[in-house]
Amino acid sequence: MTIPNRHVVHRNCTNCEAACGIEVHMEGTEIRRIAGDAQDPFSRGRICPKVVGMRGLQEDPDRLRKPLVRRGGEWLEASWEMALDAAAEGLLRVKAAHGPEAIALYRGNPGIHDAGTILSTGVLVGALGTRQVYSAGSLDTWPRFVQCTEMFGSPIRIPVPDIDRTQYLLMLGANPAVSQGSIMTAPGIVERIAAIRARGGKVVVIDPRRSETARLADEHHFIRPGTDAALLLAMIQVLFAEGLVRLGPAEGHVAGLETLARHAADFPPERVAGACGIDAETIRRLAREFAAAPSAIAYGRMGTSVQPFGTLACWGIDLLCVLTGNLDRLGGLMWAEPAAPMHFGMESGGLPVKLGRWKSRAQGREERFGDLPISALAEEIEAPGEGQVRALVTVAGNPVNTAPNAGRLARAVAGLDFMVSLDGYRNETTQHAHVILPPAGPLQREHYDVLLMHVAVRNIAKWSPAALPRGNDEPDGWACTLELARRLMGKQAPPAAAFDAAVARRLLQGALSSSRFKDTLGIDEVMASVGDAPGVARVIDGMLRLGPYGDGCGRAPEGLSLARLQAAPHGIDLGPLRPSLPGVIATASGAIELAPGRMVDDLPRLERFLAGCADAAPAMLRLINRRDARSMNSWLHNVAALAKGRDRCVLQMHPDDARARAIDDGQTVSLRSPRGVIELPAEVTTAVMPGVVSVPHGFGHRGDGLALRVAAGRAGVNVNEVSDDLAFDAPSGAIALFGVPVTVSASELRTPDAS
Numbered sequence: 001m002t003i004p005n006r007h008v009v010h011r012n013c014t015n016c017e018a019a020c021g022i023e024v025h026m027e028g029t030e031i032r033r034i035a036g037d038a039q040d041p042f043s044r045g046r047i048c049p050k051v052v053g054m055r056g057l058q059e060d061p062d063r064l065r066k067p068l069v070r071r072g073g074e075w076l077e078a079s080w081e082m083a084l085d086a087a088a089e090g091l092l093r094v095k096a097a098h099g100p101e102a103i104a105l106y107r108g109n110p111g112i113h114d115a116g117t118i119l120s121t122g123v124l125v126g127a128l129g130t131r132q133v134y135s136a137g138s139l140d141t142w143p144r145f146v147q148c149t150e151m152f153g154s155p156i157r158i159p160v161p162d163i164d165r166t167q168y169l170l171m172l173g174a175n176p177a178v179s180q181g182s183i184m185t186a187p188g189i190v191e192r193i194a195a196i197r198a199r200g201g202k203v204v205v206i207d208p209r210r211s212e213t214a215r216l217a218d219e220h221h222f223i224r225p226g227t228d229a230a231l232l233l234a235m236i237q238v239l240f241a242e243g244l245v246r247l248g249p250a251e252g253h254v255a256g257l258e259t260l261a262r263h264a265a266d267f268p269p270e271r272v273a274g275a276c277g278i279d280a281e282t283i284r285r286l287a288r289e290f291a292a293a294p295s296a297i298a299y300g301r302m303g304t305s306v307q308p309f310g311t312l313a314c315w316g317i318d319l320l321c322v323l324t325g326n327l328d329r330l331g332g333l334m335w336a337e338p339a340a341p342m343h344f345g346m347e348s349g350g351l352p353v354k355l356g357r358w359k360s361r362a363q364g365r366e367e368r369f370g371d372l373p374i375s376a377l378a379e380e381i382e383a384p385g386e387g388q389v390r391a392l393v394t395v396a397g398n399p400v401n402t403a404p405n406a407g408r409l410a411r412a413v414a415g416l417d418f419m420v421s422l423d424g425y426r427n428e429t430t431q432h433a434h435v436i437l438p439p440a441g442p443l444q445r446e447h448y449d450v451l452l453m454h455v456a457v458r459n460i461a462k463w464s465p466a467a468l469p470r471g472n473d474e475p476d477g478w479a480c481t482l483e484l485a486r487r488l489m490g491k492q493a494p495p496a497a498a499f500d501a502a503v504a505r506r507l508l509q510g511a512l513s514s515s516r517f518k519d520t521l522g523i524d525e526v527m528a529s530v531g532d533a534p535g536v537a538r539v540i541d542g543m544l545r546l547g548p549y550g551d552g553c554g555r556a557p558e559g560l561s562l563a564r565l566q567a568a569p570h571g572i573d574l575g576p577l578r579p580s581l582p583g584v585i586a587t588a589s590g591a592i593e594l595a596p597g598r599m600v601d602d603l604p605r606l607e608r609f610l611a612g613c614a615d616a617a618p619a620m621l622r623l624i625n626r627r628d629a630r631s632m633n634s635w636l637h638n639v640a641a642l643a644k645g646r647d648r649c650v651l652q653m654h655p656d657d658a659r660a661r662a663i664d665d666g667q668t669v670s671l672r673s674p675r676g677v678i679e680l681p682a683e684v685t686t687a688v689m690p691g692v693v694s695v696p697h698g699f700g701h702r703g704d705g706l707a708l709r710v711a712a713g714r715a716g717v718n719v720n721e722v723s724d725d726l727a728f729d730a731p732s733g734a735i736a737l738f739g740v741p742v743t744v745s746a747s748e749l750r751t752p753d754a755s
């Protein structure tokens with residue numbers, strides 16, 4: 001018997017980069033339950049505990065349904081018209097008095113999980129006319145993006161591990177068993193890793209912590225934080241010294257091989273072993289094994305990115321693959337071919353991407369891909385003078401929690417003249433806003449994983465329809481952003497529908513300029529094909545139709561369009577990764593640059609670091625961070641179903657280090673750096689190596705200004721009050737969150753259970 005009104009909506013979960021297919025079981029407009037979609041060709045029913053966050057966020061009573069306007073310390077609900085007008089007026093006032101550069105904009109991570117937000121934020125930046133743009137990139141991806149720009153010519157030409165066909169996985173500084181994979185969209189990652197071993201392959205994990213992923217591996221080696229670049233260069237030295245270099249598919253497409261060989265010669269395993277904490281014979285063996293494997297991939301993520309030598313580590317990872325013939329080979333690193341390629345203005349006309357086009361005013365920090373490092377923002381707000389930042393717009397981000405030296409940023413943000421947040425919660429950051437504009441909930445919006453499909457381990461196209469209706473007073477991220485941008489145009493603002501069409505046209509003009517149909521199609525025809533309905537869906541339709549599998553608005557009738565995806569609710573499998581050399585290379589020389597100046601010039605800094613490792617003060621510990629399976633950066637802590645169980649905000653410390661400081665398991669400790677001090681419970685465990693302590697980030701939900709009732713109940717402390725805003729990976733300018741020197745001592749406070 002079928003119960004009337006009961007239906008199932010098939011779409012993706014948008015809580016993390018795995019992009020798992022889910023079934024949302026509905027009864028009318030009530031969510032009954034959410035399950036994995038066994039028919040999704042990519043995820044095949046796999047999900048993780050965080051999936052309950054989709055429903056949890058949608059139904060969370062603390063999630064804002066209406067805009068808020070703050071008058072002094074009081075928050076008032078406002079209509080969308082009133083709130084948008086107030087937001088635009090406040091921003092225009094600052095712009096009129098101090099110029100566009102007095103307004104900064106911060107884009108946070110969840111924006112990549114909403115097609116409407118990711119595709120519209122650039123419009124808002126354009127309407128503000130500012131270069132004071134910040135994002136979570138400097139806390140995350142910059143080293144990888146800079147390295148790919150230098151080697152391959154573009155930040156989005158990122159080779160991804162062909163994990164389903166490889167026989168050898170060397171993983172450094174990533175914990176996909178918890179994170180579910182990052183810059184590698186691979187739903188069900190734990191099973192994909194297990195499958196490598198099941199087919200006779202090998203998995204090796206290098207991490208200062210015996211992580212959840214290390215437990216799935218054949219081998220795990222502790223490594224001292226920040227020394228991966230040295231380890232990888234030593235492995236490369238072995239390849240050259242033992243005649244193991246075989247370029248394979250990259251043969252004839254590389255430049256700089258001799259330069260690289262010369263520099264690698266400076267890093268024999270014996271020289272780096274002590275600093276890394278991995279003996280020379282193991283380094284040699286790992287290099288030989290990697291070269292001998294039928295296919296092999298090296299993969300790194302946060303641990304080889306936001307650390308003092310992130311760019312060099314990312315470089316070493318890709319070099320290892322290139323030099324062993326594992327780039328562009330099945331089972332090696334390969335490039336995805338997304339169905340809806342993102343058009344980045346910087347790639348147009350085949351021009352190589354330029355880095356450092358402008359600098360922050362106060363600290364002189366260079367821009368990357370249109371953004372400045374978030375660590376520069378506090379000083380841009382505080383330092384008086386021409387160009388001082390006086391207003392801030394945040395879009396899906398919580399930098400007061402997630403950026404280093406959080407205490408300073410909190411004070412700076414609190415002193416702004418005006419602030420607007422496009423966000424669904426009143427949290428550490430948005431509590432300082434004058435206007436909060438909350439987009440509709442996660443199950444109320446259409447979605448396509450535009451960005452993630454550039455780094456997926458299989459080519460897939462899937463449309464995610466909204467599971468719940470959206471009323472007129474419930475704009476999604478796209479509508480919210482566009483309405484604010486439109487109002488910033490003042491008297492010249494076109495009507496909403498005309499503005500929406502103009503934005504769609506501009507985005508699709510970009511897609512057309514790099515499309516295989518560019519010589520046979522005009523933008524008018526594209527616009528006519530995608531229809532009149534405002535919203536992000538027609539932009540996705542156009543991107544799909546102009547993409548490599550697209551129907552070319554009728555030129556290739558068998559091809560993809562939004563209608564085709566809508567008729568395939570579980571998604572369309574476009575097959576495994578395929579070889580793409582040499583067409584994928586976008587460098588000025590047309591070759592893969594093996595020894596870019598930016599990396600080579602950073603080698604002396606690495607050598608100085610290695611030399612200094614021997615005489616580092618023994619009292620200093622190195623701080624690393626970790627992620628928890630039931631949270632997502634700072635923002636799933638208010639979902640009651642996830643905020644259960646043991647306390648997750650604890651400091652992990654090796655028994656030797658604990659003994660030396662007379663610290664017992666469970667005792668409250670003080671964690672100190674020059675930036676600040678936090679107090680939290682210690683967990684004494686051999687899971688971290690001696691000399692290293694691990695603390696999760698994203699906690700510390702304290703203060704009267706927050707409206708996070710569940711999260712406040714288990715607030716924890718914010719590790720970013722200790723992490724260093726002035727520690728950088730030099731070539732990328734990213735912040736070295738991991739590897740910060742700290743001290744830990746028994747707290748002067750009384751341990752709660754010791755009474």
Ligand SMILES: Nc1nc2c(c(=O)[nH]1)N[C@H]1C(S)=C(S)[C@@H](COP(=O)(O)OP(=O)(O)OC[C@H]3O[C@@H](n4cnc5c(=O)[nH]c(N)nc54)[C@H](O)[C@@H]3O)O[C@H]1N2
Pocket residue numbers: 107108109110111114117136139140302395396397398399402403422423424425427439477625626632633634635697698719720723737
């Ligand atoms: N110490 C330390 N710091 C770190 C890290 C670390 O490992 N250690 N990791 C870094 C990394 S990798 C990242 S990506 C950053 C993340 O840094 P941020 O992006 O600044 O922080 P998040 O916690 O991801 O931001 C969540 C915000 O987005 C809002 N939000 C959620 N969904 C939506 C939506 O659909 N629309 C809108 N408009 N808002 C939404 C939430 O309410 C919340 O305010 O943190 C970085 N900070």
Ligand SMILES: Nc1nc2c(c(=O)[nH]1)N[C@H]1C(S)=C(S)[C@@H](COP(=O)(O)OP(=O)(O)OC[C@H]3O[C@@H](n4cnc5c(=O)[nH]c(N)nc54)[C@H](O)[C@@H]3O)O[C@H]1N2
Pocket residue numbers: 016017050109140172173174175176178179180181182206207208209211223224225226227228301302303304307624625626627628629630631632633634698738739
């Ligand atoms: N459950 C959950 N999932 C998430 C997130 C979350 O907060 N929670 N956040 C999402 C985001 S925004 C991102 S960017 C991804 C991140 O995805 P991952 O990078 O896979 O996740 P992390 O837990 O940051 O893993 C980093 C690992 O590097 C290790 N490490 C630290 N320093 C070093 C070093 O110097 N060398 C080496 N070799 N290892 C080091 C740490 O011990 C840790 O195990 O996860 C995403 N998925």
Ligand code: SF4
Pocket residue numbers: 013014015016017018019020046047048049050051180187
């Ligand atoms: S791994 Fe979990 S949170 Fe990530 S997309 Fe899949 S179900 Fe959602």
Ligand SMILES: [Mo]
Pocket residue numbers: 109136140
């Ligand atoms: Mo991230």
